[in-house]
Amino acid sequence: MLRRVVHVLASTWLTVVVVLAFILLSVAGAMLPQVGAASVESVEAWQAAHSTVTWAVEPLGLFRAFSSVPFMVLMTALAVNMVACTARRVLHARKARGTVAIALGGSLVLHVGLLVVLAGGVTTAGLTVDGRIVTTEGQAIDLSQDDQYLGLNRGVWAGDSLPAYAVGLEKSRPPAGAAVGSAPESELAVAPLGGGETLARQLAVNHPVRLEGAILTHADWGYSPLLTVVSPQGEVLVDAYVALASSHGAGTGSGVYQDVLDAPGLPGTILVRLYTDFHWDAGRAVSASPDSANPAVELAILDEDGTPGATGIAMLGSEVGVAGYNFVFGDLRRWTAIRVRSDAGRPVVYAGFVIGFLGLLVRYVPTSLAAVRADRRRQNGVGE
Amino acid sequence: MRPIEAVFFWVTTGLYVLAFAGTVLGMVFRRRLWRRMGFAAVLGGLVANTGTVAARWVLSGHMPVGDRYELNVSGAWLAMLVVTGVVAAVPRLRPLLAGALPPVILALGIGVTSPTAIGPLSAAYDSGWLAVHVVFAFLSFGCFVLAFSAAAIYLAEGLGVRVRVRAGLPEGEALEEISYRVIVAGFIFEAVMIASGAVWANDLWGSYWSWDPVEVWSLISFLVYALYLHLRTFAGWRGRRSASVAVLGLVFVFLSFWGVQWLVPTVHDFNQF
Numbered sequence: 001m002l003r004r005v006v007h008v009l010a011s012t013w014l015t016v017v018v019v020l021a022f023i024l025l026s027v028a029g030a031m032l033p034q035v036g037a038a039s040v041e042s043v044e045a046w047q048a049a050h051s052t053v054t055w056a057v058e059p060l061g062l063f064r065a066f067s068s069v070p071f072m073v074l075m076t077a078l079a080v081n082m083v084a085c086t087a088r089r090v091l092h093a094r095k096a097r098g099t100v101a102i103a104l105g106g107s108l109v110l111h112v113g114l115l116v117v118l119a120g121g122v123t124t125a126g127l128t129v130d131g132r133i134v135t136t137e138g139q140a141i142d143l144s145q146d147d148q149y150l151g152l153n154r155g156v157w158a159g160d161s162l163p164a165y166a167v168g169l170e171k172s173r174p175p176a177g178a179a180v181g182s183a184p185e186s187e188l189a190v191a192p193l194g195g196g197e198t199l200a201r202q203l204a205v206n207h208p209v210r211l212e213g214a215i216l217t218h219a220d221w222g223y224s225p226l227l228t229v230v231s232p233q234g235e236v237l238v239d240a241y242v243a244l245a246s247s248h249g250a251g252t253g254s255g256v257y258q259d260v261l262d263a264p265g266l267p268g269t270i271l272v273r274l275y276t277d278f279h280w281d282a283g284r285a286v287s288a289s290p291d292s293a294n295p296a297v298e299l300a301i302l303d304e305d306g307t308p309g310a311t312g313i314a315m316l317g318s319e320v321g322v323a324g325y326n327f328v329f330g331d332l333r334r335w336t337a338i339r340v341r342s343d344a345g346r347p348v349v350y351a352g353f354v355i356g357f358l359g360l361l362v363r364y365v366p367t368s369l370a371a372v373r374a375d376r377r378r379q380n381g382v383g384e
Numbered sequence: 385m386r387p388i389e390a391v392f393f394w395v396t397t398g399l400y401v402l403a404f405a406g407t408v409l410g411m412v413f414r415r416r417l418w419r420r421m422g423f424a425a426v427l428g429g430l431v432a433n434t435g436t437v438a439a440r441w442v443l444s445g446h447m448p449v450g451d452r453y454e455l456n457v458s459g460a461w462l463a464m465l466v467v468t469g470v471v472a473a474v475p476r477l478r479p480l481l482a483g484a485l486p487p488v489i490l491a492l493g494i495g496v497t498s499p500t501a502i503g504p505l506s507a508a509y510d511s512g513w514l515a516v517h518v519v520f521a522f523l524s525f526g527c528f529v530l531a532f533s534a535a536a537i538y539l540a541e542g543l544g545v546r547v548r549v550r551a552g553l554p555e556g557e558a559l560e561e562i563s564y565r566v567i568v569a570g571f572i573f574e575a576v577m578i579a580s581g582a583v584w585a586n587d588l589w590g591s592y593w594s595w596d597p598v599e600v601w602s603l604i605s606f607l608v609y610a611l612y613l614h615l616r617t618f619a620g621w622r623g624r625r626s627a628s629v630a631v632l633g634l635v636f637v638f639l640s641f642w643g644v645q646w647l648v649p650t651v652h653d654f655n656q657f
Contacts, residue, residue: 346592
């Protein structure tokens with residue numbers, strides 16, 4: 001009975017069935033909107049528009065395909081199958097000789113590599129801490145505090161620990177010579193919370209900052225105008241840097257950024273629109289370039305259905321009155337969103353890649369070369 | 385696209401189309417001269433393709449992989465390096481150009497119908513892993529189109545289309561064996577592509593794998609070829625069954641390289657940076 005179970009677990013057909021099922025699940029996961037990758041609202045909107053498909057696939061968890069129960073079952077089955085196959089190969093490799101032994105050995109190493117990748121994936125899923133912070137120039141963030149993050153996710157075994165550093169954004173500017181409107185490079189001041197020297201680090205797209213056990217990557221950027229709003233009674237209602245939506249959030253790519261501002265005492269929701277290089281064009285406010293050469297903020301009070309009502313424009317360092325309220329545009333800074341991620345599985349996965357790749361080479365290169373040599377011998381009539 | 389690029393591009397495309405026509409007509413009408421002219425046209429096309437890539441590189445000042453046009457032109461060049469290298473080394477395999485050229489011409493077509501204006505290289509592409517990722521992606525594509533061609537001709541033989549003997553291709557399952565060998569090479573290249581992409585993604589997004597649709601489809605095409613290798617090695621699939629999987633594999637490669645970006649939103653749209 002045991003032998004039969006081992007035979008089934010190590011069978012090629014189990015591999016084929018599991019991999020085929022995984023392919024089907026992956027196709028579904030790649031075609032359906034996934035919670036996490038897409039916002040919950042957009043997934044719900046898709047589900048409402050495709051109710052029949054939703055009815056069929058939602059019970060299978062296919063809107064979270066890569067953390068669903070079927071996915072876990074398939075990964076487990078694949079791991080068991082690979083362990084059983086690897087064990088069987090060990091037995092066969094002992095008896096094999098020559099090229100066959102090399103190929104079996106390579107196959108063994110390849111499957112060990114794949115198992116290491118799987119183990120790394122499980123470690124990532126279980127131990128990763130992944131969050132996002134947004135910081136404006138001149139501001140520092142304590143990475144060890146949960147409440148400093150926007151959307152902090154922890155793996156099931158990750159515990160409470162967070163990187164023990166404070167990160168300050170000193171300056172954020174596009175690199176010298178870069179096209180106007182390019183993603184900025186951020187100068188960070190990284191201070192260990194336990195004391196010690198504050199380190200200067202440069203963060204840019206594709207150039208992460210590595211801290212002990214964590215990696216900081218550039219996630220997004222935008223502008224934060226300093227707005228002071230004073231009520232008709234002289235009360236200061238807002239006095240803060242307002243982070244407008246990012247360059248690829250609501251920015252148009254041509255130097256216009258906008259967001260809404262809500263605060264107690266305001267006459268309604270305020271649409272804040274920044275023109276980085278303000279000009280009038282045929283009676284219309286436009287940004288002549290994405291560069292922050294001549295910034296201005298347009299403020300519009302939105303009515304209940306979101307239509308702009310009273311509107312005013314304030315240049316940097318000036319003020320404008322809108323519906324009796326005074327809006328002061330005092331300063332303009334940039335903000336940077338940083339992804340902070342601790343992932344103990346990453347080095348394991350990389351080790352798996354290296355082992356697996358070596359296995360691939362040992363498995364296939366000697367046999368392929370031997371086949372090519374045999375072909376040549378046949379063509380030359382040597383092997384006839 | 386600047387005039388010099390346009391000249392190189394259309395000469396490339398024209399010569400590849402001529403090479404395809406010469407190879408097919410040479411097979412159908414048993415004209416060795418036409419097949420030779422087809423191979424000469426491929427060599428000329430590859431030179432012109434090199435010119436297209438070089439011109440773009442010089443004019444843009446960066447490796448030409450920054451947008452869909454550049455990726456397809458460079459991809460076609462890398463794929464044709466593999467295809468031409470193999471058929472030049474083994475002249476008996478030259479008729480495989482008949483099946484290998486259409487996917488490459490299609491890639492060029494996708495490229496030229498995308499915006500072709502030169503733009504700055506996105507910050508996301510400012511990585512040493514870019515070259516490794518893209519080069520191995522399209523080297524694997526070159527292997528897979530060659531495997532597709534061998535498998536498709538093998539299957540066509542089974543359906544009674546007598547092209548193999550006329551073309552002088554290897555006999556019987558030897559043709560399918562060629563498909564297997566280039567799939568092995570493509571499989572290794574694709575593994576490097578996926579692994580280097582993971583390392584690059586870690587620097588770019590902080591995570592080596594995000595289950596993004598493009599990543600998932602790349603994994604799917606890799607798994608399809610893994611299945612092919614398993615079925616062939618352990619389940620004894622040879623001949624038509626194995627060739628069918630090799631043909632199917634290229635469909636998945638096309639979906640992962642070109643299809644999925646049209647179907648669903650993906651973080652692999654680097655114009656956002």
